[in-house]
Every structure is written in C-alpha cells, then in structure tokens.
Amino acid sequence: MRPPGIHDVLAARRRIDGLVVRTPATAYAELDAAVRDAGAAGTSVVVKHENIQHTGAFKVRGALNLLLGLDAAARGRGIVAYSTGNHAQALAYAARRTGTRCTVVMPLDPNPVKERAVRALGAEVVLRGATFDDARTHAEHVAAGTGARLVGAANEPALVAGVATATLELLEQDPDLDVLVVPVGGGSGATGACLVAAAVAPDVQVVAVQSDASPAAHDSWRAGELLSRPNRTRAEGLAVGCGFGLTQQVLRDHLADFLLVTDDDITRAQRLYLTAARTVAEGAGAAALAAVLAHPQRFAGRRVGVVCSGGNASEAELVRALGSA
Secondary structure (H helix, E strand, O other): OOOOOHHHHHHHHHHHOOOOOOOOEEEOHHHHHHHHHOOOOOOEEEEEEHHHOHHHEOOHHHHHHHHHHOOHHHHHHOEEEEOOOHHHHHHHHHHHHHOOOEEEEEOOOOOHHHHHHHHHOOOEEEEOOOOHHHHHHHHHHHHHHHOOEEEOOOOOHHHHHHHHHHHHHHHHHOOOOOEEEEEOOOOHHHHHHHHHHHHHOOOOEEEEEEEOOOOHHHHHHHHOOOOEOOOOOOOHHHOOOEOOHHHHHHHHHHOOEEEEEOHHHHHHHHHHHHHHOOOOOOHHHHHHHHHHHHOHHHHOOOEEEEEEOEOOOOHHHHHHHHOOO
16 A cells, blocks of 8 residues: 655645644643653753644544545445544544545443534444454445545545644644654654655654553564554554554654653643643544653653644543543
C-alpha cells in the first residue's frame, strides 16, 4: 500500500477546507514551569489543540477526506468501521455530512461519551468483543456480508493524508519548533506528522508515544516488523494490540524516537492539562505531554509541540485525573 505524499496532504487540505477547525497552537506558562520542574531545563511547550476539533478529536480530518474522495457508488454501499471511539465519531460525522450509511463496531463497555456521540450522529453501533482487535474481526465479517467498504483505523492513505493537515497547520503556526510529540494507537497521526515534517520542516524531529500497557506499535517499530502485544491500556485511543503495515512503513523511515509512558503518567498529564492549561484531554490526548514529563532529558532545551489529539474524556477519567498526585 503506497503511503500518501505531501501532494496528497495538500489536496486533503483543499478538500476539507472550511469543514474542519483550524485549531489553535497555544503556549502556557504553567505548563512550561511544570515541564521544567520535571527536569526538562529550558524547555518550552506548544499545545496543538485538536481536542476542540469537530467531534473532539483530530480524526475527523481524515474521515472527511476519505469520504469526500469516494464516488457516489462507493458511498451508496456504505461504510463499516471498528473503533474504541474517536475513529467512530469521525466517520459517523463525515458519513452524515456525505449521506453515507455508517456502521461502527465498538468493543463492549466503550467510553460512554464516545458511544453516545456516535449514536447521536446517526451511525449504527454494534458492541462486540472485549478489545479493539475483537471489534476489528467482527467489522471485517460485517463488511464482507454487506458489501460495505471497511474503513480501517490506520491502513488508509486518505485518512493519513487528512489527519496530516493538523501538522501542516502547526508548523505554519509555530515554525520554530524543534520537536513534535504525537500519540500513537494505530499511528495515523504520527505518520501524518512524519510525512509533513519530512517535506516542509526536515529539521523538526517527530517523536511518537504509546502506553506501555499496549505497546504494539512501539515494539513493532523497534523490531522492524509487525508485532502483536497485550492490549491493556485504559487510554482507549491508544488501545491497539498490533502494528499496522502502512503506518509502520512511514514511521520506520522518518520517526526520530518512540517512547513509552505508563497509564499513571498519562493520568497525571491529564490533571496538569486541567489545572495548568484549563484543557480537557482524554487519555490519548494527554500522552504527548506525559512523554515530555516522563522523559524530560529527551526534551531539555527544546521547543516542543505536543499534540492534544482528543478531548473526549469520560467522567471517570476526569475524576481519576483530579484525584491523581
């Protein structure tokens, strides 16, 4: 499968122009102070606020680009997706806008905020299996039986090109970044960041981050082959149990580093977002900041962009975050 190029990203930006939010890139003195207190001397942080994007996450950029790029016949057959939530919301949103039938398979006991949003957008929701990977297997059966297009979470060049527009915006908003830190589940966001940085800002390092409770993408990148790993993180946007071919191909070519953080690191970063930046971040959305706090020497003296990829936190997440030390 051919990865998208910068020309595909530019085409995606034209296609979704006016349909997505040009989200702000913002610095916070309290965040900088907390990062320096953690040991990252001389570091400054810029937050790319995709948590205030339509549907509360960056993935809507890719979903709109993909569905708007399909012909009428393909949209008429409908789409089937599997997701822990943000991919589902993005596709449901784009499907409603394009008049496309949408079925989403989610694991049992999903984040209730995300499940309600998917249903409210008019998609059919099927709850099946304990994990993202179980939901994927059932979605493949549904698509095979109905003729609908299966839309994967990562091996989709149009999705990657669409979400890459967030990095294009960020590098325009803050051209002095040294490092960009991006959370990884399937890897579409980090892949898009790598493609854009390589094309327009080759001196900017892209660093990926994943929970050590679901390290499949991290371990696949380190090993240079697709691996499956236990999938136990409570940050559902990072809860993926295998590496994906398309994203791993690009990450191997362009990624500067891949870090792991604990779920507790992520929870503490969510608290810091709430208290220092007055920002709601779901677990995956806080992972990039968690990496800077957990690996301070990696970022000392650098101007660091962190992607707050989503804000669809459940009530339980927020209560846990506020109770963390």
